[in-house]
Amino acid sequence: MTLTAPPTTATHPLSRLSAEEITAARDVVVAAGLHKESSKFVYVGLEEPHKRDVLAWSPGQPVERRARVLLLDRATGQGRDVTVSLTAGSVVRDVEINGVADGQVPILDAEFEAIEPILAADERWVAAMAKRGLDVANVRAVPLSAGSYFPDEFGDRVVRVLGFHQADESDLPWAHPVDGVVAYVDITRGVTTAVHDHFDLPVPAERADLDQATHPHPVRDLKPIEITQPEGPSFxxxxxxxxxxxxxxxxxxxxxxxxxxxxxxxxxxxxxxxxxxxxxxxxxxxxxxxxxxxxxxxxxxxxxxxxxxxxxxxxxxxxxxxxxxxxxxxxxxxxxxxxxxxxxxxxxxxxxxxxxxxxxxxxxxxxxxxxxxxxxxxxxxxxxxxxxxxxxxxxxxxxxxxxxxxxxxxxxxxxxxxxxxxxxxxxxxxxxxxxxxxxxxxxxxxxxxxxxxxxxxxxxxxxxxxxxxxxxxxxxxxxxxxxxxxxxxxxxxxxxxxxxxxxxxxxxxxxxxxxxxxxxxxxxxxxxxxxxxxxxxxxxxxxxxxxxxxxxxxxxxxxxxxxxxxxxxxxxxxxxxxxxxxxxxxxxxxxxxxxxxxxxxxxxxxxxxxxxxxxxxxxxxxxxxxxxxxxxxxxxxxxxx
Structure with missing residues (x-):
């Protein structure tokens, strides 16, 4: 399906994508049937023209505008690499990404945000925290990219998770690593595939507040510096x-x-x-x-x-x-x-x-x-x-x-x-x-x-x-x-x-x-x-x-x-x-x-x-x-x- 593209505001082949163009790219993808209810937009960016075309372009000439769009179907973990012609209002390229040979699309914020509830429902993670005297509700789960290590994970969207204790809202969790425990999570299926409790180390107790009571530090007596350009900038x-x-x-x-x-x-x-x-x-x-x-x-x-x-x-x-x-x-x-x-x-x-x-x-x-x-x-x-x-x-x-x-x-x-x-x-x-x-x-x-x-x-x-x-x-x-x-x-x-x-x-x-x-x-x-x-x-x-x-x-x-x-x-x-x-x-x-x-x-x-x-x-x-x-x-x- 081809949509009527809105007039572009681009004045140059390398003009940054505008809000209107991003919206148009989404609309083209949806109209082409590539976006499902479970789909997310991972990336939308300008697909820059070939250098020779940019250098040959003169002001006033038409500007061909394309956007590259990466999609993720969260229900299946399938990624897509799509090129959209904003000028023509159509999809000009659509490739399914092979999660084993090609790798995975980048990790979504929505996937990071889903980790703590997944771990809170896993008895092994809860038990590992309880073993250290910690309530799982006070442990910040830090999901991190998994790399490529184990064949049984190839093709799956996986993160590995470390825990950090947070005593209250103002406490800095990085001061209190819960070391010795790591969880592996399949973020497509929303399940914890493994919790490895390798060793039990004390959770460091000292807070990381920047105040004098927690971290005494000498006060530096410095007068203000003001940068002025009375005639304005030179650029x-x-x-x-x-x-x-x-x-x-x-x-x-x-x-x-x-x-x-x-x-x-x-x-x-x-x-x-x-x-x-x-x-x-x-x-x-x-x-x-x-x-x-x-x-x-x-x-x-x-x-x-x-x-x-x-x-x-x-x-x-x-x-x-x-x-x-x-x-x-x-x-x-x-x-x-x-x-x-x-x-x-x-x-x-x-x-x-x-x-x-x-x-x-x-x-x-x-x-x-x-x-x-x-x-x-x-x-x-x-x-x-x-x-x-x-x-x-x-x-x-x-x-x-x-x-x-x-x-x-x-x-x-x-x-x-x-x-x-x-x-x-x-x-x-x-x-x-x-x-x-x-x-x-x-x-x-x-x-x-x-x-x-x-x-x-x-x-x-x-x-x-x-x-x-x-x-x-x-x-x-x-x-x-x-x-x-x-x-x-x-x-x-x-x-x-x-x-x-x-x-x-x-x-x-x-x-x-x-x-x-x-x-x-x-x-x-x-x-x-x-x-x-x-x-x-x-x-x-x-x-x-x-x-x-x-x-x-x-x-x-x-x-x-x-x-x-x-x-x-x-x-x-x-x-x-x-x-x-x-x-x-x-x-x-x-x-x-x-x-x-x-x-x-x-x-x-x-x-x-x-x-x-x-x-x-x-x-x-x-x-x-x-x-x-x-x-x-x-x-x-x-x-x-």
């Missing part, structure tokens, strides 16, 4: 297009990826076609029978951007702020507005460049400034902020901020060396936070080449008699089979993305360099399930040839997927990344970065923000320092002769 926003200090880009938002940046350029020259966080995984290190399975893909399993915070002036962002609301679909397919989901503002960033010269008396200083575009999301115990920074010197930076509450256990002593004691009897298991940034590069055009660049020692020789020489080695990456690379801080390894068809005034190819932070990659054993499911996290860099269907580093359906999806599958094609004469290709960089967290007592009861990220720096992209054009400071504290 402009027009129909989601931001312009600032020569930079221009389009803001996007997706319930799986969160904030996305599109068609990022400076001085009219393209740098990145699309930038996003395509996946993140949090693998835990505790091998105990209660917790060996703890590995969460917060994007692919939970759609972490649906938990985006509403940001508030003076708390999350300072200064002259522009907020973007985000519109997503709820589980009934109706539009839901996330107010103030994205924050845009400017920040002073210290000295940008400076010189006081001995010979000509020059005294010049220019301050650096950066444009910040960010969002924050809360997934259970952790809070994550993602901050994209654009600088006046042409630098691009991504910073992930991790804060919130560490996931806890009972502390079992030094004989169990996989956790830190962070409060009396309270443990925090070791874990990692690994992110995959998908960077669809377009450095001064769509045909780019990637080179791995290392610092190289030069041995003593006739040309280096004193041994002081060192140089650099640039190795082109020519095929996908050789493009899975590992960072090496000992040689200062970076990756240059060059455009062989464009040169600067010195005849050098223009480029940008990806600078990694050289932190640990996936630490789980190669034979482990999580290694197979999150293979992207085993390499610092992957490079692929552009394919619009290859959007997620761990594949489309991560929940309970057996493994080898995403990047390891993408590179099996071994597509060329450059031609025989060195010309470029349409390349996508996938960069793994993140934190390895050995929790400290200082991370309790709330974790100070920790940081991870990467930097893209221009290398020959400009003819000279692009921050020469930054004006002198007009502050009254800055004196000029």
């Amino acid at each position: 402009t926003v027009d129909d989601d297009v931001v312009r600032w200090a020569g930079w221009e880009f389009r803001v996007g938002f997706d319930v799986r990826e969160g904030l996305t940046l599109h068609q990022l350029s400076i001085d009219g020259r393209s740098v990145v076609y699309r930038a996003s966080i395509s996946e993140m995984v949090v693998p835990y290190a505790d091998p105990s029978p209660v917790r060996f399975w703890q590995n969460y893909f917060d994007t692919g399993e939970y759609l972490f951007a649906r938990y985006t915070n509403s940001l508030e002036l003076g708390c999350d962002c300072l200064g002259e702020i522009h907020y973007f609301d985000a519109t997503i679909a709820d589980e009934d397919g109706a539009p839901r507005v996330l107010r103030n989901a994205i924050c845009l503002h400017e920040e002073d960033y210290g000295v940008g460049w400076k010189h006081t010269d001995l010979f000509n008396g020059m005294v010049e200083t220019r301050r650096s400034r950066r444009l910040v575009i960010s969002f924050f999301t809360t997934i259970g115990n952790y809070d994550y902020g993602f901050y994209w920074y654009l600088y006046t010197d042409g630098t691009i930076q991504l910073e992930s901020k991790a804060t919130g509450i560490v996931f806890t256990s009972s502390y079992r002593g030094e004989e169990h060396p996989y956790a830190t004691e962070i409060a009396p009897g309270l443990g925090a298991p070791f874990h990692q936070h690994l992110f995959s940034a998908r960077l669809d590069m377009a450095v001064d055009g769509e045909r780019n080449a990637v080179h791995e660049v290392d610092a190289v020692r030069v041995p003593v020789s006739d040309t280096n008699p004193y041994g002081n020489a060192f140089t650099r080695r640039s190795t082109p990456i020519t095929r996908e089979s050789e493009a899975a690379r590992v960072a090496d801080g000992t040689v200062g390894r970076v990756w240059h993305v060059l455009n062989p068809e464009r040169t600067n005034r010195l005849g050098q190819p223009v480029g940008y360099a990806l600078h990694p932070e050289n932190l640990p990659l996936m630490l789980a054993d190669e034979s482990s399930s999580i290694h197979q499911r999150a293979t992207f996290g085993t390499k610092s860099l992957w490079v692929t040839q552009y394919d619009p269907a290859e959007r997620y580093a761990a594949g489309d359906f991560v929940n309970q997927h057996p493994g080898a999806a995403g990047l390891p599958a993408f590179v099996q094609a071994d597509r060329p990344l450059s031609g025989p004469d060195g010309q470029g290709a349409d390349v996508v960089l996938w960069h793994t970065f993140g934190l390895t967290h050995f929790p400290r007592p200082e991370d309790w009861p709330v974790m100070p923000t920790d940081y991870a990220g990467f930097t893209l720096k221009p290398v020959g992209f400009f003819d000279r320092n692009p921050a020469l054009g930054v004006p002198r400071s007009t502050s009254s504290h800055c004196a000029h002769e």
Whole structure:
């Protein structure tokens, strides 16, 4: 059945889905008979057109609008992957998802909310709590993605559940893990399939209230800081297009990826076609029978951007702020507005460049400034902020901020060396936070080449008699089979993305360099399930040839997927990344970065923000320092002769 589509308000092929378009997508799915009384909408997002179509489009031309819709029939556990033409008002693609081979669609909030009643009806769970002197009504059940471990679960929608005691409404349950017990729940059938009571450990008693009585802490006497821009901000926003200090880009938002940046350029020259966080995984290190399975893909399993915070002036962002609301679909397919989901503002960033010269008396200083575009999301115990920074010197930076509450256990002593004691009897298991940034590069055009660049020692020789020489080695990456690379801080390894068809005034190819932070990659054993499911996290860099269907580093359906999806599958094609004469290709960089967290007592009861990220720096992209054009400071504290 075809519906008459409502007039679209989209002004660009990459315009974010509107509330009207989300409603239209739901109506098309229902009219096509794909939605049952027991069905839920798991995901609704813009199906972006192919890059060539976007780049060929001109204002005023028709905009083809499509939405991707994931459905779940809660009665059967069957998932569907549907593409809807909003322009034509029809379904153009409908695929049933094979729960064994393909994995499961992400977990619904409605499924999480059903867990406590299911467990309260299970005698084994009630008995395990009573054995510890706990009333099941005061135990918060925390359902977590199950991974892929036991053949008898394959094809079923399963979660694993840990318990946390909550004495009263204001008590923080994370302070009181009920360790030693884990429940397995089939969320389609609504039954507990197993309760494993492996060992009986004391439930930590100390509360996590942030007051002086519970956690004495010195008071810091700090005066207020006010950020003012009396002439207003230097940026402009027009129909989601931001312009600032020569930079221009389009803001996007997706319930799986969160904030996305599109068609990022400076001085009219393209740098990145699309930038996003395509996946993140949090693998835990505790091998105990209660917790060996703890590995969460917060994007692919939970759609972490649906938990985006509403940001508030003076708390999350300072200064002259522009907020973007985000519109997503709820589980009934109706539009839901996330107010103030994205924050845009400017920040002073210290000295940008400076010189006081001995010979000509020059005294010049220019301050650096950066444009910040960010969002924050809360997934259970952790809070994550993602901050994209654009600088006046042409630098691009991504910073992930991790804060919130560490996931806890009972502390079992030094004989169990996989956790830190962070409060009396309270443990925090070791874990990692690994992110995959998908960077669809377009450095001064769509045909780019990637080179791995290392610092190289030069041995003593006739040309280096004193041994002081060192140089650099640039190795082109020519095929996908050789493009899975590992960072090496000992040689200062970076990756240059060059455009062989464009040169600067010195005849050098223009480029940008990806600078990694050289932190640990996936630490789980190669034979482990999580290694197979999150293979992207085993390499610092992957490079692929552009394919619009290859959007997620761990594949489309991560929940309970057996493994080898995403990047390891993408590179099996071994597509060329450059031609025989060195010309470029349409390349996508996938960069793994993140934190390895050995929790400290200082991370309790709330974790100070920790940081991870990467930097893209221009290398020959400009003819000279692009921050020469930054004006002198007009502050009254800055004196000029």
